[in-house]
Amino acid sequence: MMFKATLAALLLIASPALADELRGTGDLGLIVEREAGSLLVVDRSERAALGRIEGLGDLSHASLVYSPDERFAYVFGRDGGLTKVDILTRQMVRRVVQAGNSIGGAISDDGRLVAVANYEPGGVKVFDAETLELVADVPMGSKTVGIADAPGSRFVVATWDTGEVWILDHSTDAAQPAVTKLEGIGANPYDALLTGDGRHYIVGLFGEKGLVQVDLWQDPPKVTRFLPDYGKDLPDLPVYKMPHLQGWTLAEGLFALPAVGLHQLLWVDAADLTEIARTDLAGQPVFALARPDKREVWVNFAPPDNDKLQVVDVLTHEVLDTLTPGKGVLHMEFAPRGREVWLSVRDEDRVEIRDTRTREVLGEIEARAPSGIFFTDRAHRTGL
Amino acid sequence: MMFKATLAALLLIASPALADELRGTGDLGLIVEREAGSLLVVDRSERAALGRIEGLGDLSHASLVYSPDERFAYVFGRDGGLTKVDILTRQMVRRVVQAGNSIGGAISDDGRLVAVANYEPGGVKVFDAETLELVADVPMGSKTVGIADAPGSRFVVATWDTGEVWILDHSTDAAQPAVTKLEGIGANPYDALLTGDGRHYIVGLFGEKGLVQVDLWQDPPKVTRFLPDYGKDLPDLPVYKMPHLQGWTLAEGLFALPAVGLHQLLWVDAADLTEIARTDLAGQPVFALARPDKREVWVNFAPPDNDKLQVVDVLTHEVLDTLTPGKGVLHMEFAPRGREVWLSVRDEDRVEIRDTRTREVLGEIEARAPSGIFFTDRAHRTGL
Numbered sequence: 001m002m003f004k005a006t007l008a009a010l011l012l013i014a015s016p017a018l019a020d021e022l023r024g025t026g027d028l029g030l031i032v033e034r035e036a037g038s039l040l041v042v043d044r045s046e047r048a049a050l051g052r053i054e055g056l057g058d059l060s061h062a063s064l065v066y067s068p069d070e071r072f073a074y075v076f077g078r079d080g081g082l083t084k085v086d087i088l089t090r091q092m093v094r095r096v097v098q099a100g101n102s103i104g105g106a107i108s109d110d111g112r113l114v115a116v117a118n119y120e121p122g123g124v125k126v127f128d129a130e131t132l133e134l135v136a137d138v139p140m141g142s143k144t145v146g147i148a149d150a151p152g153s154r155f156v157v158a159t160w161d162t163g164e165v166w167i168l169d170h171s172t173d174a175a176q177p178a179v180t181k182l183e184g185i186g187a188n189p190y191d192a193l194l195t196g197d198g199r200h201y202i203v204g205l206f207g208e209k210g211l212v213q214v215d216l217w218q219d220p221p222k223v224t225r226f227l228p229d230y231g232k233d234l235p236d237l238p239v240y241k242m243p244h245l246q247g248w249t250l251a252e253g254l255f256a257l258p259a260v261g262l263h264q265l266l267w268v269d270a271a272d273l274t275e276i277a278r279t280d281l282a283g284q285p286v287f288a289l290a291r292p293d294k295r296e297v298w299v300n301f302a303p304p305d306n307d308k309l310q311v312v313d314v315l316t317h318e319v320l321d322t323l324t325p326g327k328g329v330l331h332m333e334f335a336p337r338g339r340e341v342w343l344s345v346r347d348e349d350r351v352e353i354r355d356t357r358t359r360e361v362l363g364e365i366e367a368r369a370p371s372g373i374f375f376t377d378r379a380h381r382t383g384l
Numbered sequence: 385m386m387f388k389a390t391l392a393a394l395l396l397i398a399s400p401a402l403a404d405e406l407r408g409t410g411d412l413g414l415i416v417e418r419e420a421g422s423l424l425v426v427d428r429s430e431r432a433a434l435g436r437i438e439g440l441g442d443l444s445h446a447s448l449v450y451s452p453d454e455r456f457a458y459v460f461g462r463d464g465g466l467t468k469v470d471i472l473t474r475q476m477v478r479r480v481v482q483a484g485n486s487i488g489g490a491i492s493d494d495g496r497l498v499a500v501a502n503y504e505p506g507g508v509k510v511f512d513a514e515t516l517e518l519v520a521d522v523p524m525g526s527k528t529v530g531i532a533d534a535p536g537s538r539f540v541v542a543t544w545d546t547g548e549v550w551i552l553d554h555s556t557d558a559a560q561p562a563v564t565k566l567e568g569i570g571a572n573p574y575d576a577l578l579t580g581d582g583r584h585y586i587v588g589l590f591g592e593k594g595l596v597q598v599d600l601w602q603d604p605p606k607v608t609r610f611l612p613d614y615g616k617d618l619p620d621l622p623v624y625k626m627p628h629l630q631g632w633t634l635a636e637g638l639f640a641l642p643a644v645g646l647h648q649l650l651w652v653d654a655a656d657l658t659e660i661a662r663t664d665l666a667g668q669p670v671f672a673l674a675r676p677d678k679r680e681v682w683v684n685f686a687p688p689d690n691d692k693l694q695v696v697d698v699l700t701h702e703v704l705d706t707l708t709p710g711k712g713v714l715h716m717e718f719a720p721r722g723r724e725v726w727l728s729v730r731d732e733d734r735v736e737i738r739d740t741r742t743r744e745v746l747g748e749i750e751a752r753a754p755s756g757i758f759f760t761d762r763a764h765r766t767g768l
Contacts, residue, residue: 022472024455025408026763045453045495068720069429070454071408088406109721111429151677151722152741171741198677217679217699253637253655271637293535293582293766295601315601336452336764337493338535357536357555379410380720380761382677 021088025070028087029333029375031344031351033368034059039075040367041090044335044375047353047363051090057081057097063104063372066379067129068111073374074129076105082116084132087376094132098125106149109382113170115155117147124157124168126177135174140166146192146203146245148383150216158189158203165189165201165214167221182223185212193245194383200270204245205231213273226273231260247287251294251314258285258299265299267317277317282308287331291356292338296320300329309343311359321359325352333373344370405472409454412471413717413759415728415735417752418443423459424751425474428719428759431737431747435474441465441481447488447756450763451513452495457758458513460489466500468516471760478516482509490533493766497554499539501531508541508552510561519558524550530576530587530629532767534600542573542587549573549585549598551605566607569596577629578767584654588629589615597657610657615644631671635678635698642669642683649683651701661701666692671715675740676722680704684713693727695743705743709736717757728754 027044030053038054056062058079065074072093075083080099085092100120107114113135115126123139124147142159144166150156153171158164163185168177187207194201201214209231215222248257254276255268265288267277283305288297297312306328311321328346335341340362343352346369353363378384411428414437423437440446442463449458456477459467464483469476484504491498497519499510507523508531526543528550534540537555542548547569552561571591578585585598595614599606632641638660639652649672651661667689672681681696690712695705712730719725724746727736730753737747762768 021406024451024453024472025410026450026454026760027452066410067408068411069408070410088408109719109723149721151679153723197679199679295535295581295583335493337533337766339493339537376410377761377764380764382721 023088025087025376027376028070029342029373030064030073030085030087031365031367031370031374032059032062032064032372034062034346034371036368038368039073039085040365040370041087042351042365047365049365049367053085053090053092055092056083056085056095059371061103064374065105065107065114065384066374066376067107068379070376070379074105074107074114076102076116078102080118080120082114082127082132096127096132098127098134103143103145104147106147106155106384108149108153108155108170109151110153113153113155113174115147115149115157115168117144117157119143122159122161124155124166126155126168126170126174128174136168136170136177138166138168138177138179140164145189146201148192148194148201149198150194150201151198151382156192156194156201156214156216158185158192160188160190160206163187163189163207165192165203165221165223167216180221182214182221185214185223186210186225191245193248195250196381196383198382202245202248224273227266227268227275230266244287247285247289249288249290249297251290251297254314256288256290256297256312256314258288265297265312265317279312279317279319281319282310282322288312289332289334290314291341292334292336296356298332298341300332306330323354323359325354326350330371331373333375336375336377342373342375344373346370407472409471409760411760412454413726413757414448414457414469414471415749415751415754415758416443416446416448416756418446418730418755420752422752423457423469424749424754425471426735426749431749433749433751437469437474437476439476440467440469440479443755445487448758449489449491449498449768450758450760451491452763454760454763458489458491458498460486460500462486464502464504466498466511466516480511480516482511482518487527487529488531490531490539490768492533492537492539492554493535494537497537497539497558499531499533499541499552501528501541503527506543506545508539508550510539510552510554510558512558520552520554520561522550522552522561522563524548529573530585532576532578532585533582534578534585535582535766540576540578540585540598540600542569542576544572544574544590547571547573547591549576549587549605549607551600564605566598566605569598569607570594570609575629577632579634580765580767582766586629586632608657611650611652611659614650628671631669631673633672633674633681635674635681638698640672640674640681640696640698642672649681649696649701663696663701663703665703666694666706672696673716673718674698675725676718676720680740682716682725684716690714707738707743709738710734714755715757717759720759720761726757726759728757730754 031040083095099118105116126136142161147157165182167180186205190206203212265279283301326345415424467479483502489500510520526545531541549566551564574590587596649663667685710729
């Protein structure tokens, strides 16, 4: 009896570390199951699901970032929940409901801090990545959007109500960031992106036309307005969705970006911020993502064309292929070196895996109304 | 007694997977200990060594690549040895001596194949990444140099004796690559590099002046000669070492490259391949590496200036800082998002870790005459 009890205890202790759990984490990923409030843990190499982490609350528009060791993910839920999960043990580690309504987050380049941009009550809260204890609370008198990690333990964020960009520098003191505030950016920033080198922060405006670029390499940061007609109302074609700026891409010195309310992709010279070409598309673009080798841009669409994908040539700006993976293609995630792409086909409860060159279907994984797909290599990239 | 025996058995089974072994692999790395024929396994987050893997043979000029899961490394030794090591268990998994003398290797973007470029007997051998069984033997009638992984399960390599570039395409059949051969590249290619997007393969020539760029996006690939004076003999200043082309970097549309035999860094416009600026340096540059945010280029030097590092501004091309870490600074490796840099200080048997912004020393690790430092995020990058 004593033997049995001891054996059971030993097995319990050993169970989180069974031999099949000893594995690298460079080829893992998480898929957001929005309706179910769960995350599917996937293995890229096996093209298979490993398990599920449940109970994450409201995951509409959820996003996540990874710890530098690619073991933990920080999940930002729309309900203000910040959840840390362990993808190796597939368990929730910690969860705090840190606000009433939040819109996204970022992890500092040293992996020590996680910041969340909040709608309600607004501002940014910064947490210790290990413990999720509150480190800094930075009210900004506004809802905040487009938070990103800039190099040097900094976070950059835009304020919806006041039209500002704030740079929080945590490099000398985690609890008391040095704040740089840029005023007069424009009316109602609704989203923003930081380029992969951490140099350019680009802000989309809801309250007026045009876009704003902040060059973080200059001191003080240099603010430039560009594309003065971007977002112009077109009454004959309703805008189903303002495109997320994370749907932009930078390839070969060009930005490829979805045109608001148009069936077009815009090509903008990154050096002088002028439009140089347009590509006609099969619908209203949502994400325009460069394949990691930058040779092609892959585009998905708003309803009613969200069953399609188009592949556009970066050199010629011509559409190379039109694919029809299925109903509700919400998100695309490329393998880090671009060999394959994973597609969320929400309305068919599955993720489809395609070869990025032959376009052939390589595999399929069942998932509950999948939306965002996040591979662990994101841990090593800036501006996500 | 039976209880004790069972307990011992259970502990044995559990030992390869002790709790402290269950960990992510995104923040690990390997440091080559050239004289000792060993690898030091390091943890970036802890700034500490975890252990050592021994018995790898001749590791002069050794390099390595990682499996997509960031668990296994493939080490290319000068003695023709190809060794697969497990960085989690810190054990050698397999080792084959596949040639008499080899110069480097690469892993395909799907992680299935490992290719080795050989001096003796020449050509390229391709191995199954799982088993290290020979998959393809491609004799080329020449020593081979500068092998790199190109997107689409391809390898690119240059031939020293015959002045060619070969592209091996394994996308349809691993055992029988489709071969594209480019002849008349130039006399005696001695090294080559592939840009991070996999587009441009740049070949250095020993037998004549100038450099060659192969644009792999064009069909057929387009060959361009440039910098016609690069490598020109300068009798008043002996060349201690032909700079490795892996010491080049691409930042903000510019190549920064070490000038052969000169105390200068050359800046070349990547679009038209013309020289646009030079920066005077403290010695003969060996590696000129961009910090991951591309804001600065860090340079180390050949003897007698190999105790120094210089940091150069990418916008102004001016030297910002001159550091003196110690004797024999052989290699620099940046954390993936650039927060810190690790430096091999060979002649002082240590690795020094510095903050890339304040330049302060953050830590130090003992190592036996360390040379190359390789972090696991390389698994996700092209052209390494």
